[in-house]
Amino acid sequence: MPAVPSSLFDALWDQFAALLPERPEFDPAHPWGCHRRRIPDLVVFRHVVDALVHGSGYERIASQGCSATTIRRRVKQWAHIGLAQELHRIVLAAYDTMIGLDLHDLSADGCHTKAPCKGDKAGPSPVDRAKQGLKRSTLVDGDGVPLGLASAGANRHDSKLLEPTIEAAKQQVGHLPDRATIHLDSAYNGKPCRKVLDEHHLIGEIAAKGVPAPIQVGKRWVVERSQSWMNGYGKIRRCFERDGEIIDFYLYLAAAFVTVRALIRQARNRYRWDTRPTSRRLPYTIKWRSL
Template sequence: MPTRLEFAAGPPLGCHRRRIPDRIVFEHLVLALVHGSGYERLSSPGCSDRTIRRRLKERATQGISEVVHAIALQVYDRMIGLELSGISVDGCITKAPCGGECAGRSPVDRGKQGLKRSLASDGSGVPIGLVAAGANRHDSPLLGPTLEAAIGQMGPLPEDVNVNLDRGYDNNKSRTLLRELGFTGEIARKGVPAPIQAGKRWTVERTHPWMNGYGKLRRCTERNGAVVEFYLHLAATLVTLRMLIRRSTSRYRWDGRPATRRLK
């Protein structure tokens, strides 16, 4: 990251305006992610809403959240170990009332603007790949970009990878794509009741509610695609860290270790 000066460069009339620390702005961004409130409501005497928007756009352009997500995945893999032999991919539609670059007509919300989140998780539900698109996009065409995003975050995947998919991916294009990547696929068949062929994709279906626990993702009001990607990767980072803490309590001991499974 570039070096930041304590005071703004080139102040008018010789005045000096102290730069707001990045940590304070980041705390406001986390509040915006968790509660989904407007920046005017989250602003404080030490950090205005204009500063939050300006710093958010700057960080989103730099791709900071993607880097932080990759670091969290590396730490999780080193301490717990990612289960990359069985990857699950699924999509989720949420609201996007303000439209934007990643929004589209939602087929499940009377044609209102919505956002589709295509997510790939490992065998335990850790999010390793994310793609944002319009709600009118089908899950099947997003399979390739989602797996590419997972490979970009994790690097080369193991050779014996099995991808678990639901019936929305039951077509020749999905099978051809998995064959080209060298993966095997366990795809639910169309016309067969879901309980009979539930498979192992329940992990990603559990991760989606974890992601929807953040207000900014349930009802995304951002129009800039880079900002939407910023919040998606930031939420994935927090989900990864929560799983890391929860699974580390039974493996490691440290001062301040949580005494209960519920994390605040």
């Protein structure tokens, strides 16, 4: 059984493969007599997706055709050149073309996850007895499509990540409309956050402190739902990576999967294509593309 439906994997792999730099089949740096064919990127990407979904270590998902060292080395290369961010940018552009991003009703919120191995973006979690954790801040559109991500230690306050999250969304989308409404919880109710919103020409609909959430829940539920979708991936829910670039690589790769799934669900009621899912729930299949 594949880790993700083939309708998601095939669509993302086609775009991801187009972004990969060309490399020779044999490494020219190897000495004579030690030439081995380079492991195909498709094989490595399939193992990376398994690691993302299941949260397993590379040694557990390694196979006879792809070692843990190869996976680790290839992920580091891909993360260094920002392939996941570029993939997410392409997926957002496709969603905007086919469905349309609702950029006039934004929502942002932070989420705590575990980071047992510490690392560049880990810190004592205030909600988990000061164990090492990761804080993920996400900005979504009106339908919950993730636009931008920012990560830091779990002890970083949500308000401190608001500006990096907005900047990340602008890099991924290209622009945010002036005077767009952004829905925030009471953690952002302060002068620093209002100053950030003014600088980015956004109107903040911020919950007041001390008022029960059901009374003023507003439209923030879409970002909570998106955070839940992101936490469905084991590597995001419990991250053992220590390199900050690799952490962001997996965050944006998960965001790309979330966006493609949302695109397919929205498009199946508007368009027709040969492999169109027949139900709202995307079917899982064991039919993988041949190497």
